[in-house]
Amino acid sequence: MTAKSFGEKNWRNNPAFKALCRALADCQTPEEVADFLRDIGTLTELHAWSERFEVARLLAEGKSYREIAELTGASTTTVTRVAKFLRDGEGGYRSSLKINARPETE
Incomplete structure (x- = not known):
């Protein structure tokens, strides 16, 4: 490829x-x-993906960029990038956030 x-x-x-x-x-x-x-994926990649998803979750909750950066340790650049994809992306974050909001079944 x-x-x-x-x-x-x-x-x-x-x-x-x-x-x-x-x-x-x-x-x-x-x-x-x-x-x-x-x-x-490497542990670094897994951490980055996890961090981005947590940022998306917090953005969806209405937290501020600065608050999210402080809570997660993500850079404000990462928070801004995630916000852009949450708003203008393919809808993957939004779909996944809805799925993850459901209670877990065992």
């Missing part, structure tokens, strides 16, 4: 990305997702 084949206009149609999405969708439990993510 070249960087050229993975651009803003065609990322969704990239075969390797589609395979990654299918692999994530095939995970049956949060534990399976965690194991898969740990295998494909």
Whole structure:
């Protein structure tokens, strides 16, 4: 996969990305997702993804950028970037936040 084949206009149609999405969708439990993510990502990447999701959750709760930065340790640049995608992105944060707001079942 070249960087050229993975651009803003065609990322969704990239075969390797589609395979990654299918692999994530095939995970049956949060534990399976965690194991898969740990295998494909470094701890630094996992932390960054987790931090961004927490920032999105706090933004959705109406917390200020500064408060979120203080609570999470994220930079204000990260908070601003997450806010942009929460507002103008593909809807992934919003969908996931709705799913995560449901009570956990055992």
